[in-house]
Each structure stands twice: as C-alpha cells, then as structure tokens.
Amino acid sequence: GENVEQHPSTLSVQEGDSAVIKCTYSDSASNYFPWYKQELGKRPQLIIDIRSNVGEKKDQRIAVTLNKTAKHFSLHITETQPEDSAVYFCAASTSRGSNYKLTFGKGTLLTVNP
Amino acid sequence: DSGVTQTPKHLITATGQRVTLRCSPRSGDLSVYWYQQSLDQGLQFLIQYYNGEERAKGNILERFSAQQFPDLHSELNLSSLELGDSALYFCASSAGQSGANVLTFGAGSRLTVL
Numbered sequence: 001g002e003n004v005e006q007h008p009s010t011l012s013v014q015e016g017d018s019a020v021i022k023c024t025y026s027d028s029a030s031n032y033f034p035w036y037k038q039e040l041g042k043r044p045q046l047i048i049d050i051r052s053n054v055g056e057k058k059d060q061r062i063a064v065t066l067n068k069t070a071k072h073f074s075l076h077i078t079e080t081q082p083e084d085s086a087v088y089f090c091a092a093s094t095s096r097g098s099n100y101k102l103t104f105g106k107g108t109l110l111t112v113n114p
Numbered sequence: 115d116s117g118v119t120q121t122p123k124h125l126i127t128a129t130g131q132r133v134t135l136r137c138s139p140r141s142g143d144l145s146v147y148w149y150q151q152s153l154d155q156g157l158q159f160l161i162q163y164y165n166g167e168e169r170a171k172g173n174i175l176e177r178f179s180a181q182q183f184p185d186l187h188s189e190l191n192l193s194s195l196e197l198g199d200s201a202l203y204f205c206a207s208s209a210g211q212s213g214a215n216v217l218t219f220g221a222g223s224r225l226t227v228l
Contacts, residue, residue, distance in 0.1 A: 032214035034216070042221075043116060043204065043219040043220065043221055044157070044204070044219050045116075045219070046216050046217070049216070051214070089156065089157060093212075101159065101162075101170045101172065102159065102217070103172075104149075104156055104157040104158075104159070105156065106154075106155065106156035
C-alpha cells in the first residue's frame with residue numbers, strides 16, 4: 001500500500017522566516033496531495049491541495065510543489081506568523097479501480113517564535 | 115462547527131470493554147471516514163464508507179468494526195479494548211467517494227482505556 005514519509009517531525013522558526021515541510025510517497029499512482037493543519041486541541045483542516053497534473057500551487061503565504069518523477073511534494077510557508085504554529089499533515093491519495101485511500105504522513109509540529 | 119458531529123467527546127473505560135463511537139456527516143456528504151490519532155502514529159486511516167457501503171479499508175484491527183446506516187450516520191465499534199487503543203478517533207466526511215475529495219473532520223472522540 002501507499003507509504004507517506006514526512007520530514008521534519010518538528011520545525012522551529014522565527015516569526016517572518018520561511019518554513020518548508022517535505023513529503024515523499026511510494027505509490028506512483030497517487031494523484032492527489034492535500035495538506036491539513038491541526039492546531040492544538042482542534043480538528044485537522046485542509047489548507048491547500050494539489051493534483052498530479054499541476055507542479056505548483058499558491059495561496060497567499062502558502063505554496064505546494066509536486067515532483068512526480070521523484071515522488072515528493074513540499075509545503076512552503078513564507079513570512080511565518082505565530083498563528084501558523086500547528087501540526088501539519090501531508091497526505092497522498094491513491095485510487096485502484098473503485099478503491100480509494102488517503103494516506104497521511106506522521107505530521108510536522110511547526111513552532112513560530114515571536 | 116465543521117458540520118461533522120461526533121459523540122461522545124470523551125470516553126473513559128476499562129480494558130476488555132466495548133465502546134461505540136458515533137458520527138454524523140456534514141449535510142450532503144455521502145462518505146464517512148474513520149481515523150485514529152495517537153501521539154507517535156499521526157492520523158491512521160481505519161475505514162471508509164460511501165452511501166452505506168464499505169469503500170476502503172486501512173489498518174483496522176479485527177476487534178474494531180464499523181458501519182454506515184441508511185441515514186448516513188456511522189458508528190465505530192471497538193471491542194476487547196486494550197491500553198494501546200487509547201487515542202483520539204476522528205470521523206471525517208466528504209461529498210464523493212474518491213480519496214481526492216476534501217475531508218471535513220469532526221472534533222474527535224477521545225478514548226482512554228484504563
């Protein structure tokens with residue numbers, strides 16, 4: 001089955017700096033790659049996603065890049081703010097016929113220091 | 115409020131017992147997903163239902179079972195509970211059956227097994 005590796009497990013940055021989280025996936029059939037943000041004690045929420053026919057997607061201060069050949073994708077957060085502090089999960093979706101599965105990485109705890 | 119309702123929010127029980135977690139999906143969503151979140155394992159996919167039928171299965175133990183009812187609510191049954199089953203159990207819903215759909219998570223049910 002699909003295996004999603006996420007690095008780093010923890011990341012600490014100064015406010016205003018950039019943060020990059022990287023994920024790799026194993027199944028070349030994966031075609032959808034969302035990122036979820038989970039603030040302390042809250043539910044995961046989608047912040048951005050990318051499909052396999054696109055190499056990069058931006059939404060204000062966040063961007064995601066996808067390299068299908070290398071089977072890795074990354075989340076970039078620029079001009080970080082304290083409210084960006086949270087656990088970020090990458091995920092990859094694989095479909096086999098009528099079977100669909102979304103596999104999450106283990107998460108990255110991002111701390112933005114004021 | 116995300117529109118996905120999970121009950122109970124907290125549950126404390128003893129080893130060997132059985133519990134049932136309940137989830138009502140967001141209005142209009144036909145898919146329900148169950149995830150287990152523990153500190154060192156991130157979000158582990160358990161099972162997905164679409165319009166009453168099982169669509170995908172993850173690392174769900176044989177002691178666990180789930181179903182989706184005609185009104186689309188879902189229940190996750192956990193039996194012969196062990197200490198290691200202590201975790202936060204999330205339900206999520208989406209409109210379609212594909213893993214490429216945006217998931218809306220509930221607030222979670224925190225299970226503590228003593």
